[in-house]
Amino acid sequence: xxxxxxxxxxxxxxxxxxxxxxxxxxxxxxxxxxxxxxxxxxxxxxxxxxxxxxxxxxxxxxxxxxxxxxxxxxxxxxxxxxxxxxxxxxxxxxxxxxxxxxxxxxxxxxxxxxxxxxxxxxxxxxxxxxxxxxxxxxxxxxxxxxxxxxxxxxxxxxxxx
Numbered sequence: 001x002x003x004x005x006x007x008x009x010x011x012x013x014x015x016x017x018x019x020x021x022x023x024x025x026x027x028x029x030x031x032x033x034x035x036x037x038x039x040x041x042x043x044x045x046x047x048x049x050x051x052x053x054x055x056x057x058x059x060x061x062x063x064x065x066x067x068x069x070x071x072x073x074x075x076x077x078x079x080x081x082x083x084x085x086x087x088x089x090x091x092x093x094x095x096x097x098x099x100x101x102x103x104x105x106x107x108x109x110x111x112x113x114x115x116x117x118x119x120x121x122x123x124x125x126x127x128x129x130x131x132x133x134x135x136x137x138x139x140x141x142x143x144x145x146x147x148x149x150x151x152x153x154x155x156x157x158x159x160x161x
Contacts, residue, residue: 002106010049018044026110034067056086068123075123079116
C-alpha cells in the first residue's frame with residue numbers, strides 16, 4: 001500500500017509516518033543488473049503543511065543486495081538517510097498531484113532512494129577484483145599485460161622508409 005497523506009489531516013496538525021513499506025511498492029528492483037532490492041524500506045518521518053508546501057522530515061533506511069563490479073562478490077549496501085528532508089510544492093508548475101484530498105508520497109520517496117543507489121557497487125574500498133583479470137586499478141599502475149594477437153603481429157614486420 002503506497003504512503004499517502006490526507007490534506008485535511010494536515011490542516012490541524014502534522015502527520016507522523018512510521019513503519020515498513022514493502023519494496024514492491026517502490027518499484028526499484030530490476031533497475032540494475034548488480035543491485036537487487038530484496039528488503040523492505042523502514043521509514044519514520046513527519047509531514048507538515050507550511051504555507052504552500054508539504055515538508056517531509058525524518059529518516060529512511062533500506063538495504064540492497066549488491067554484487068561487486070570488480071570481484072563479483074555479493075554484499076549488502078545500506079542506504080541510511082537519517083536527516084532526510086523533502087519539500088513538495090502544492091502550487092505551481094512542479095506541484096504534487098492531489099487526488100481526493102490525498103497526496104501519494106511514494107514516488108518522491110522512491111526518487112530519493114534511487115538517487116542514493118551506488119553507481120558502481122564495490123564490496124570494499126580496496127577491492128582488487130578477480131585475480132588475473134586486468135582492472136582499471138592495475139592498468140593505471142602500469143601492470144597491464146600486453147595483449148597478444150597474432151593477426152596484428154604481421155604489422156610489426158613492416159618497415160617504413
